[in-house]
Amino acid sequence: MTSNLTSKPVLEREILPFTLQDVRSAIPEHCFESNAGRSLAYFFLDIGIITFLYWLAATLNSAWFFPLFWFMQGTMFWALFVVGHDCGHRSFSKYRWLNDLVGHLSHTPILVPFHGWRISHRTHHANTGNVDTDESWHPTLESQYDEMSGAGKFIRFYLFLLAYPIYLFRRSPGKTGSHFLPSSDLFRPSEKWDVITSTVCWGLMVTLLVGLGIKFGLVWLLTYYVMPYLVFVVWLDLVTYLHHTVEDMPWYRGNDWYFLKGALSTIDQDYGFFNPIHHNIGTHVAHHVFLSIPHYHLLEATEAIKPVLGEHYRVAKEPIWKTFWNSCRTCFYVSDQGSKVFYQPAKR
Template identity: 55%
Template sequence: MSFVVRDVAIVFGLAAVAAYFNSWLLWPLYWFAQGTMFWALFVLGHDCGHGSFSNDPRLNSVAGHLLHSSILVPYHGWRISHRTHHQNHGHVENDESWHPLPESLFKKLEKTTLNFRFTLPFPMLAYPFYLWGRSPGKNGSHFDPDSDLFLPKEKKDVVTSTACWIAMAALLVCLNFVMGPIQMLKLYGIPYWIFVMWLDFVTYLHHHGHEDKLPWYRGKEWSYLRGGLTTLDRDYGWINNIHHDIGTHVIHHLFPQIPHYHLVEATEAAKPVLGKYYREPKNSGPLPLHLLGSLIKSMKQDHFVSDTGDVVYYEADPKLNAQRT
């Protein structure tokens, strides 16, 4: 809860300072800082979804709804689909987050869809659209209790989180009338999209862009452990503490019940055990600019996987790269 108090205080403090000075010299700094803090709020709600925030499920639910609804994320809808991701990480067909496209599906996609998926910055703006319609080849919505994402017993939870999302959206509409749309765009709209870019950037790099090709599995070749070891740790430099060490992703996938404030300690303890199966992140230096290079390289190389085979690797489509060039 101390992290929640800290982050919420910073969010309101940043907004108050930006509104008070209302200077175009400060707004860009505010947008980056506040968008990063929205991302930090998401990570805390992410812990609520895993049950690592508290041993009390009710507190997890209340805190998760408040944190996620404030940044227009349907808490239960996302929590359940994220559970699916963790239960099937590294599985070609069953994974939920940034899973690979089989070659046959890749070749059926329209040119516009391919450009949006593989041409920056569009993939870094994907999260709201994923919430509404999921990824290519998968049906359903995080807002629809009848979606095949959810079990019948989970429908009430989805209705609750969708109602909270609607309430937050209604509040934002009301604030537009009170403060004006331009001021709301500056205070909330642009930081929201910075948050979306952080979320897509970080979650993508957890599963792509390593110097060595990462395997994806099918059938009997897949296991929870093998799938978890296809994730990557990333070093975000001075931002690590701000977004609650979310870059320690390998240990999080193996043991999602570990709270974020123990992830660094747990990672250091696990390194000798994992040995060569732990992929050490590059040292970021003062700014994690090298991660942009990893992202760009991955977007050019990680297009699809083979339709056959129980251990497959990303392949590149030369035609797509030629069109973008």
């Protein structure tokens, strides 16, 4: 008996020619080992430079120097964030209490709720490259793009370098919840007090800033904190954007996605002389595959995995400004259907 029913074609799952274990085996074992002393040295170095820049700005107290100070201090705020980033991944040290302590000391002064960010960032790493479940910097769907107002498109696609503070309160478009509230679906019930702790620390920092503004004036607060903070936000958004928003970067759906494929949907960027300043955060592919590698081992790990990854290893061949410009022109939305999908340019 022959059935006259026809089944729908099943999309064949694309499998990489190597496994996660193949990639791990290529990396020297010491690259996975953190050293608390070395990690703390980077933390105190950043704190020292930040302190020196504040002293220098206050001593000179010169209008010509302040714009340079804003850029340098904002860049150091970003470097300090990267130290807290290692703490969030538990690659700063083997001690959880030290990771949490330095994480708060790194993130609270720059208005990042450490645990709230740490947990949402964990979600991002667990779902990188998945159109439907990635947490941050995931693509806009074509149907969403078509429904967006002109103002919405302008904010989403042209003001995104200032998006991070909004993301902390409202997450990415299409998602709900906040990094400050333990009731958000970002968090497990067991993480309630972690989230509350970081939210309280964030609130105390805001209170301190308000107090400083009252005592020394709004201009003082803008000069010594708000402007460097905005530079930090631009750095954070720029670097994260460039890691995940490239025209030929694939995004996957459903059964076609699995962790290693998604983790390789990122790209290494070269920031020139800024690389050591912000702790080689541009070395991003190896970091996405193995979160436990401290930042000071990423360069060595990257060189080790290149032969295994072959054409699946992505590194930008153009200067940062050119990559950024090309992405801004070509990366607006992906199709609602299919996998794998790529960014498409704006509709005219």
